[in-house]
Amino acid sequence: MSRNLQVLLAERPEGWVEPRHFRLHEAPMPSPADGQVLVRNLWLSLDPYMRGRMSAAKSYADPVDVGAVMIGGTVGEVIDSRDPALRPGDHVVGMLGWQQYGCAPARALMKVDASRVPLQAYLGPLGMPGVTAWYGLQRICEPRAGETVVVTAASGAVGSVVGQLAKSQGCRVVGVAGGAAKSRYVTDELGFDACVDYKAGRLGADLRAAVGDGAHCLFENVGGEIFDRLLGLMQPFGRIALCGMISDYNNTEPYAMRNVRAVLVQRLKLQGFIVSEHMELWPQALRELGELVAAGKLRWRESVADGLEQAPQAFIGMLRGENFGKQLVRVG
Amino acid sequence: MSRNLQVLLAERPEGWVEPRHFRLHEAPMPSPADGQVLVRNLWLSLDPYMRGRMSAAKSYADPVDVGAVMIGGTVGEVIDSRDPALRPGDHVVGMLGWQQYGCAPARALMKVDASRVPLQAYLGPLGMPGVTAWYGLQRICEPRAGETVVVTAASGAVGSVVGQLAKSQGCRVVGVAGGAAKSRYVTDELGFDACVDYKAGRLGADLRAAVGDGAHCLFENVGGEIFDRLLGLMQPFGRIALCGMISDYNNTEPYAMRNVRAVLVQRLKLQGFIVSEHMELWPQALRELGELVAAGKLRWRESVADGLEQAPQAFIGMLRGENFGKQLVRVG
Numbered sequence: 001m002s003r004n005l006q007v008l009l010a011e012r013p014e015g016w017v018e019p020r021h022f023r024l025h026e027a028p029m030p031s032p033a034d035g036q037v038l039v040r041n042l043w044l045s046l047d048p049y050m051r052g053r054m055s056a057a058k059s060y061a062d063p064v065d066v067g068a069v070m071i072g073g074t075v076g077e078v079i080d081s082r083d084p085a086l087r088p089g090d091h092v093v094g095m096l097g098w099q100q101y102g103c104a105p106a107r108a109l110m111k112v113d114a115s116r117v118p119l120q121a122y123l124g125p126l127g128m129p130g131v132t133a134w135y136g137l138q139r140i141c142e143p144r145a146g147e148t149v150v151v152t153a154a155s156g157a158v159g160s161v162v163g164q165l166a167k168s169q170g171c172r173v174v175g176v177a178g179g180a181a182k183s184r185y186v187t188d189e190l191g192f193d194a195c196v197d198y199k200a201g202r203l204g205a206d207l208r209a210a211v212g213d214g215a216h217c218l219f220e221n222v223g224g225e226i227f228d229r230l231l232g233l234m235q236p237f238g239r240i241a242l243c244g245m246i247s248d249y250n251n252t253e254p255y256a257m258r259n260v261r262a263v264l265v266q267r268l269k270l271q272g273f274i275v276s277e278h279m280e281l282w283p284q285a286l287r288e289l290g291e292l293v294a295a296g297k298l299r300w301r302e303s304v305a306d307g308l309e310q311a312p313q314a315f316i317g318m319l320r321g322e323n324f325g326k327q328l329v330r331v332g
Numbered sequence: 333m334s335r336n337l338q339v340l341l342a343e344r345p346e347g348w349v350e351p352r353h354f355r356l357h358e359a360p361m362p363s364p365a366d367g368q369v370l371v372r373n374l375w376l377s378l379d380p381y382m383r384g385r386m387s388a389a390k391s392y393a394d395p396v397d398v399g400a401v402m403i404g405g406t407v408g409e410v411i412d413s414r415d416p417a418l419r420p421g422d423h424v425v426g427m428l429g430w431q432q433y434g435c436a437p438a439r440a441l442m443k444v445d446a447s448r449v450p451l452q453a454y455l456g457p458l459g460m461p462g463v464t465a466w467y468g469l470q471r472i473c474e475p476r477a478g479e480t481v482v483v484t485a486a487s488g489a490v491g492s493v494v495g496q497l498a499k500s501q502g503c504r505v506v507g508v509a510g511g512a513a514k515s516r517y518v519t520d521e522l523g524f525d526a527c528v529d530y531k532a533g534r535l536g537a538d539l540r541a542a543v544g545d546g547a548h549c550l551f552e553n554v555g556g557e558i559f560d561r562l563l564g565l566m567q568p569f570g571r572i573a574l575c576g577m578i579s580d581y582n583n584t585e586p587y588a589m590r591n592v593r594a595v596l597v598q599r600l601k602l603q604g605f606i607v608s609e610h611m612e613l614w615p616q617a618l619r620e621l622g623e624l625v626a627a628g629k630l631r632w633r634e635s636v637a638d639g640l641e642q643a644p645q646a647f648i649g650m651l652r653g654e655n656f657g658k659q660l661v662r663v664g
Contacts (some may be wrong), residue, residue: 052597059597060568180348202452223593236392242596264574264604265384265391306484 004029006096009064013054015251017319021054022070022312025170030103031080038080038103039308041096044329045123046315047157048155048221051249060274070098070311076331077114077123086111093122098311100258102332117293124157125300125328126289131163132275134285136219136241139278140271145170147216148235152226154195155182157300158243161289162219163192164298171217174210176226178321185324190299198226207233214238224249224255232258234266242272250319301325308331338362339430339643341396344363345386348582349651354387354402362435363382363412370412370435373428376640376661377455378647379489380553383581392606402430402643407444407454408663418443425454430643434662435492440644449625456489456658457632464607465493468551468573469574471610472603477502479548480567485515486506486527487559487633489658490575493621494551495524496630503549506542510653515657522631539565541649546570555580556587563591574604582651633657639664 003026010023019033023106032038053064053071064071065220074096078086083106086298087094096102096311124130141151149166154175163173163186176186186195194210196203199258207229209214214235223245234240248254292298303323305314311329335358338459342355343649344474356372364370385592390499396403396645410418415438416446418424424441444454456462475481481498486507487493495505495578507518507527518527526542528535539561552559555577566572595602624630637646645663 060599154581223643245593245596248593254590254593256587256590257592258588259579260585260592261580261604264577267392267609270595270602273598273600274599274661275597 002029003027004099004101005040005308006053006100007068009054009066009068009070012063012066013057013250015252017054017316018027019312020317021022024309027099030101031101031163032082034080035083035105035107036103037058037078037092037106037109038101039074039076039092039096039109040079040101040152041076041099041331043120043123044098044311044331045127045129046305046311046318046323046327046329047073047129048246048249048319050242051246051319071095072097072143073123073128074102074331075127076102080270083197089091091119093127098308099310114320118304120259120326120328121150121293121300123304123328125161125293126300128275129157129326130161130174130289131168131282133158133165134289135275135278135281136160137165137217139218139237139281140241140269140303141161141170141217141271143169143217146172148172148174148211148214149217149219149298150174150176150215150230150233151192151221152176152213152221152230153221153244153246154186154192154255155190155325156189157325159219159221160325161301163190163296164292167191168297170202170293176207176230179307180302185301204229213328217241219243220245222246228255228257231257231262231268234262234268236266236305237254238266238268242270264328277290298299303327305329334361335359336433337640338401338432339640341400341402343384344388344398345394345582345593346356347584349383349386349648351496351644351648354507356641359431359469361433364414364435365562366433367415367437367439369410369415369418369424369438369441371406371408371424371428372411372433373406373408373425373431373663375428375455376409377451377459377461378637378643378655378659378661379405379461379572379648380581380646380651382580383578383651384449385457385484385523404429404662405455405460407459408434411439425453425459430640430661432567432640436542447571451648452624452634452660453632455660456634457493457625457630459488459616460607461658462493462621463614463617464575464654465490466494466621467495467548467610468575468605468608469494469497470617471571471599471613472605475501475503475549478504480504480506480543481547481551482496482506482508482543482547482562482565483551483553484508484562485553485576485578486518486524486554487522487657489632491551491553492518492632492657493630495522496501496624500624500629504546508539508554508562514656518570519631523631525568536561539656549573550576552577553627554578559590560587561651563589563594563600566594566600568598568600570600572600572602574602635659637661
């Protein structure tokens, strides 16, 4: 316990992220100040939004400084506490970043119950990805029973929750995923009504066939050509929650969208959102997601990288769609 | 009174509209059936949406058939009535199209008072363009005092009302218009805080300078490069009412938008609308617009073409931005 392995941002990427953009670093063990606790991170969440924080470009949050620890959501165990609210042995969710140990004020951490679900679920369906799915679907898409809901990156941490939530509300749900295995998983295990494999080479025809009479709701995680084509397949008065555009994150030039006119012609609502700006809804969202988990109506899948030093490669793979389900790092 | 001059759709245009796409026709004088009235059209409104109805392409309304009378809003005088609700001499607004005379059920016409404002105002600020401005601004943009509101096609029938409404609510208002004369009119006569002349050759720099710290609201009538650049100049949580994309209506290929990612990064709401789908709000909108007119706080300008046979050329000019203010035809 004398060293704290960290992953630092070594260099800002342009285009695709590569291993050289990260640097492993051994820092001294941190010690908690008054009101803080020291946490041993057990699981690190890898998420597409982190790509944005690696760039200096204007965005909704400050970029990670070059030379600083990469930011990230974590779940871990309190090993030292200087705040009466938390005790050693407590499990907590926080934003302690890509490192083995971290200090944070107790009020910036959320104590979680590791006895009911696996600890890492608090980084997935019962964490930020789950609440993201809930917020975009319930507050922007507002689907009604019988409507068609389309979800891109359907096998991922967010998309899988979106589709299962929509199914539980009586919607017809169409997923879009990359590859035959993910597509089969989306229909056979997650219970979506259909899934389009965007790698199969018939994107336009397959989307038209799967969407049928048009989508009332679209939960968009991918952007690019898939998003552009789906814009042209919306029902009048359709609602689109724009959650991510991962296909664009590594392009130096953005994809040029040709179907924006559909927003006018079909009177669509297109809205971007960031779940961390709606913290007041997290308790409600987590309660509803927890009920679905307890009822066995919410399934998920994890891709686990073993050891913090694997985090850069796992992150790079996730940006290429090589993960299958929620991408985690067992910090070890 | 034995002939009824009409303008028919002769051919569907691809790209720019030309005179050959229309045909003048002399039809027999129509006679009203039971419950109908015969109206002599005094003014015809020319509006960008008509371009869409000339195409067979999927849109929110059925296209005009080839060989049929062009659709259009009109104001005129009842000359024969077979419904007790209207009498000869009454002035009515309706959708009687590009022709000198038309029959319609009395319930499809709105009786208007010609003593308080010029009759043709019911085709402008106190008609569909005015309500369009009101709806998009009040129900989609929802501007608050002190916010910056950007309006494209600012000297036009819709844009001029949008800007003056927003000014009356304490907003900072920036217009975009084509040419120095229109831009001067927008600031000096309509009272906008600034206006960018998109023909001046410095579009990007001029928009950045005029918008300043970013737009909270955008009322978009134009589309294309102007819209794409304005997407990149929005404040976080900005609201965009997408009312028209006139710059695209005559392109065979749509403009490729590069800044859609701003919807995500800035958490924008972008919504398309068609005012005729919100008829329940017309009374409220017309009451509020009428109060502004009565208070001398709503000014407008008209481009008048004399005689129905001039309508095609006036319409073609409007699509090229050659009109200045509301484009009307004095049917004569």
